[in-house]
Ligand SMILES: Nc1ncnc2c1ncn2[C@@H]1O[C@H](COP(=O)(O)OP(=O)(O)OP(=O)(O)O)[C@@H](O)[C@H]1O
């Protein structure tokens with residue numbers, strides 16, 4: 001079902017002049033991003049910069065205040081609900097929390113999109129589901145309930161579900177968080193393999209500089225509502241930007257702040273400031 | 277003063293907005309019936325969890341309410357030497373009023389709160405977003421089957437409540453207080469009217485079922501997706517449902533028996 005209607009050169013996701021605010025808190029203040037077809041593109045940035053929000057905007061779950069987002073040449077936010085759903089069938093999304101349905105077991109979770117959107121016979125669904133689960137190393141866990149999985153396992157099941165329909169693009173929200181080094185390596189290879197073998201475009205949101213640099217073709221670093229740097233992992237590792245240097249090396253001091261906006265600590269503790 | 281007025285206005289607007297959202301959601305839920313018909317299995321599962329699991333509390337309550345009705349009724353009726361009419365009195369109270377109303381209150385407490393909590397938690401754990409991203413409409417897939425399950429379950433539960441209640445009345449009236457067995461049933465049969473009593477009772481329970489399930493689903497779907505938000509929504513479901521049922525009961529009764 002991985003339809004490739006555009007040519008290889010046109011980006012699969014084209015974001016222009018994106019502005020978005022949660023209430024009065026500005027998350028994106030005019031960003032442009034091109035996600036090339038058939039590559040692994042990473043979106044990186046400190047916690048709370050809006051990486052998850054960006055994926056939700058691309059998936060059409062949130063509306064931008066200004067600017068456009070095109071996926072495969074289609075403006076996501078001008079689609080009717082029906083067309084949006086048709087587009088979403090070609091996008092997989094791995095939620096940060098997994099978002100598995102808790103009242104059905106692992107097998108049924110992965111089978112869910114297949115049952116909803118195809119008329120495949122049961123035997124075929126069984127084969128497909130077990131293959132996807134095998135790919136994430138959890139075939140043996142197919143009859144467990146989501147509550148019986150660890151966080152990392154749940155995320156791998158969610159990954160199997162996200163690729164069940166063989167989408168043209170998969171968005172991974174923090175796939176590496178909570179994984180041990182072995183499954184982290186396996187996941188990274190899996191993402192790379194899906195990409196190389198079946199030309200699935202991957203959009204990867206992550207904090208994990210090392211693992212991400214190893215598999216990404218292109219990295220965007222977002223901070224403070226702007227794209228602060230973009231380029232290949234090699235280009236970024238020699239970037240002269242303070243922000244990028246700080247982020248890539250994990251230094252506490254620099255232009256990127258670890259703290260959410262606040263009054264100076266002393267002021268707040270001594271109670272001389274107004275309540276933030 | 278102006279501040280208070282502004283606050284009042286804001287609350288009013290917020291309430292009005294919520295009211296609007298609730299109606300929109302209602303339309304979406306009902307429109308979802310087109311995707312429910314090809315999958316009757318969904319309805320069966322939900323009717324089980326919404327209806328069947330409420331059975332025990334409804335039957336036990338029905339039994340005791342019927343027994344109390346017989347006790348109270350007997351003392352009043354015996355003052356006029358009209359104990360033989362005990363059957364009618366018990367059955368009429370049950371079928372017209374207590375069956376639909378008490379069942380609806382129990383339903384809101386047992387099934388409605390569970391529905392709100394379930395949907396609210398699905399929202400809080402991003403399961404609903406997950407469905408959206410899988411191109412599955414959570415309203416059609418999750419809310420619609422639950423809504424119709426509630427709509428179907430309520431009249432059945434209310435009928436059961438009344439039937440068990442009549443039996444409870446029989447045990448107390450005939451078994452304990454010595455009312456004539458034949459008179460109890462034959463008067464009940466003769467005086468309870470099909471249209472006037474039974475159909476009206478069914479209409480009431482249908483309306484209550486619709487309103488209670490709607491409130492429960494809306495509160496869950498509209499809840500703030502946190503533990504606290506879900507717990508507040510659950511409370512609101514029970515309170516709003518109870519108020520709605522009692523007010524609607526008065527309105528419906530006035531319309532049906534008012535003339
Ligand atoms: N529903 C919401 N209402 C208001 N503000 C929100 C909401 N969701 C997120 N935010 C704010 O938007 C900002 C971006 O959130 P987002 O979840 O996109 O961050 P993130 O980059 O994915 O962070 P992390 O790496 O920790 O997952 C956060 O600072 C958060 O405070």
Ligand SMILES: [Mg+2]
Nearest residue numbers: 051052053096
């Ligand atoms: Mg996030």
